[in-house]
Amino acid sequence: MNSFDDISENIRRIRFDIEEAKVRWNRENDSIRIMAVTKTVPPERVNYAVSEGFTLLGENRVQEYLQKKELYDKNAEIHFIGTLQSNKVRQIIDSVTMIQSVDKLSLAREISSQAVKHGKCMDILCEVNIGGEESKSGFSPDLLYESLCEITALPGVKLCGLMTIPPPGDMSFLEKMQRLFEDMKSRRIEGADIRLLSMGMSSDYKEAVRFGTGLVRLGTALFGARNYPTK
């Protein structure tokens, strides 16, 4: 027996919270996508969220994704959001519509070359280490412009914007990220289409609305606490 009442309830709350935050911060005209982050969540639960209109899924782990993808509702659209090793790019290149976690130039190069081999151009976001944290990957804000210019020169990727996982508990990084995003957008980098800021998770999505997010990535707030496999 499966009951998805918890997910229904969470969906109602998330939609309400986002609408409320939009009104509160004068962001009624922003279009904000909500992503369902699926790590450790069984496909039946993911598909319930899809059936309720949360059709954008975020995948973190290549192995887990490959095991689950045939079971997902065909209406789902998949973005990759996790740490991605270059040697695994070819395993996902054909089934995801965006890679949000491009954290270094070498990865962008590999995505580009695999995309060209598959006759496509992959939409990407560059991940920014906005807090300058040792433990996190991503481009440094100071070198971001130069990195973006190099990436847009690659033939098999289309730069669509930026993604970040800010240090927890300090909302000043959301504002810093908003400024950086607006700055990169205003530079009109040739060949780039910087329009999407992917920012905000379960603990900070309402604040992310205030600071101009275009896409929030929700796991816990939607599916509940994650049950990590015991082995």
Ligand SMILES: *Cc1c(COP(=O)(O)O)cnc(C)c1O
């Ligand atoms: C797990 C994860 C999320 C969602 O985290 P929650 O706090 O559970 O909402 C968002 N983005 C990335 C990149 C993640 O790995």
